[in-house]
Amino acid sequence: MTTSHDTSTDSPEPAESATSAALASVEPPLAGTEVEHLVASLxxxxxxxxxKAGGLDADGLALRIGASSLTLGNLLKHLALVEDVSFAWKLAGRSPGTGPxxxxxxxxxxAGDWEFTSAxxxxxxxxxxxxDGAVRRSRERLRDALAQGGLDLPTHQQDGDGHHPSLRRLLFDLLEEYGRHTGHxxxxxEAVDGVVGEDPPQG
Known part of the structure; x- marks a missing residue:
């Protein structure tokens, strides 16, 4: 059995349900500001x-397809790390959360693939x-950054010539990362339990 329906306080289901309920109605506006389009798309x-990753037990999160080493579990951990690195270190030069x-x-x-192999x-x-925690922190950091300088705000990271990409570029990179791994x-x-579809169920 790979789908978790445990209602105990240790179950992942309440957090998953709360997240889905909060985001199920998100749809990028047909007409809106650039910020609204980017944030809603993310x-x-x-x-x-x-x-797609929610409500599973350990077996479901560990399932692999063919020769690929990807699992829903290591994608959760990888994208959590991407969130914290993007909105802490890349955005503002802060630690992504490596303290005790x-x-x-x-x-x-x-180890370049540590989050994949340790999950x-x-x-x-x-x-x-x-x-869930990484996304919550990212939302707060993004809100503060937009208030500080909007999408043109220079980020902490820089290329070899000392150029600092904008917050806009950071969001584009994160959209690309999520687009790729949401496809995975x-x-x-679908291989775990046959669940298919484009968006979380409404209601």
């Missing part, structure tokens, strides 16, 4: 990814909490 991808007791205190950043040792509850999640979730 939120829609987040919602779809979280729905923080989300990435045990991270081995010397198998994490429980579903840990993986869901990691992603589509295939993985």
């Amino acid at each position: 939120e829609r991808l987040r919602a779809t990814f979280r729905w 007791g923080e989300a990435w205190a045990e991270a081995d950043f010397e 198998a040792q994490d429980t579903p509850e840990q993986l869901y909490a990691l992603w 999640a589509d295939l993985l979730r």
Whole structure:
């Protein structure tokens, strides 16, 4: 059995349901500002990814397809890390949370694929909490950055010539990352229990 319906306080289901309920109605506006288009597009991808990865037990999160090493579990951990690195270090030069007791205190950043290979040792509850917490922090950091300088705000990261990409570019990169991995999640979730679809169910 790969779908979790445990209603205990340790179950990932309440957090998953709350996330889906909050984001199910997200749709990029047909007419709106650039900020509204970008943020709504990101939120829609987040919602779809979280729905495709949500409510599973350890076996469901660990399922692989063919020769690929990707699982829904290691995608949850990878995208959680991408969120924290993007909106902490890349945006503002802050630690993504590597201090004692923080989300990435045990991270081995010397191993390029650490978050993928270590996810198998994490429980579903840990993986869901990691992603949910990272997204919550990202929303707060993005809101503050938009208030500070809008999409043209220079970020902390820089290229070899010392040029700092804008917050706009950071959001484009994150949209690309989520678009790619949400496609992976589509295939993985269908293989787990047959769930298919484009957007989280309404209501």
